[in-house]
Amino acid sequence: DAGITQSPRHKVTETGTPVTLRCHQTENHRYMYWYRQDPGHGLRLIHYSYGVKDTDKGEVSDGYSVSRSKTEDFLLTLESATSSQTSVYFCAISVGPGGISGYGYTFGSGTRLTVV
Amino acid sequence: DQQVKQNSPSLSVQEGRISILNCDYTNSMFDYFLWYKKYPAEGPTFLISISSIKDKNEDGRFTVFLNKSAKHLSLHIVPSQPGDSAVYFCAASPRSQGNLIFGKGTKLSVKP
Known part of the structure; x- marks a missing residue:
């Protein structure tokens, strides 16, 4: 099974502060994704990466930025956290060749972020 | 504008019976459809997928059916077990x- 870890697992932060969430993989997969899960909304794509320094926006990218300086790490930054960004954040990697989504993603265990 | 819709937020089934989870989509340009299962405090796990050129895919107790004319897919779990109790997400590529692209999820409860 693909090794994918997220840190931290839980975080409480204050409105207006920057926050960075980390996703680390051990198997050199090219495609990585950040999703958020909210009640009544399912999983929504924030940003994704198709290689080092290659990223693109998803459905709900406003207020978020990402960076990928190494294959194994994909960072999600909330530039100035707001209460609407209280959510559970999941990182995922595409395990199929060329990122073909029919092979499915492997998800991390999630980061529960609370903005107070 | 939801492209992938799961219209039933919850489903309750007796152990041993069939569970049928449904999903509708609006975009004919999807080439794969997938189902994920999620337990509380864990990440979603991949369950089964189907290519848009097929109408059925089976893996043990799990079968996914695709009806392209109706833009509808369903996941059948037979027989249902209490350990199947989880939130199931439909997704399309x-x-x-x-x-x-994920649906909002359906919470399945399998009662002993």
């Missing part, structure tokens, strides 16, 4: 893109 737009052609030539590497991302997935």
Whole structure:
């Protein structure tokens, strides 16, 4: 099974502060994704990466930025956290060749972020 | 504008019976459809997928059916077990893109 870890697992932060969430993989997969899960909304794509320094926006990218300086790490930054960004954040990697989504993603265990 | 819809937020089934979870989609350009299972405090786990050129895929107790004319897919779990109790997400892959679009999920409860 693909090794994918997220840190931290839980975080409480204050409105207006920057926050960075980390996703680390051990198997050199090219495609990585950040999703958020909210009640009544399912999983929504924030940003994704198709290689080092290659990223693109998803459905709900406003207020978020990402960076990928190494294959194994994909960072999600909330530039100035707001209460609407209280959510559970999941990182995922595409395990199929060329990122073909029919092979499915492997998800991390999630980061529960609370903005107070 | 939801492209992938799961209209039933919850489903309750007796152990040993069949569970049928449904999903509708609006975009004919999806090339794969997938089902994920999620337990509380864990990440979603991949369950089964189907290519848009097929109408059925089976893996043990799990079968996914695709009806392209109705833009509808369903996941059948037979027989249902209490350990199947979880939230199930339907997802679709737009052609030539590497991302997935998820439905809102259906919470399945299998009662002993």
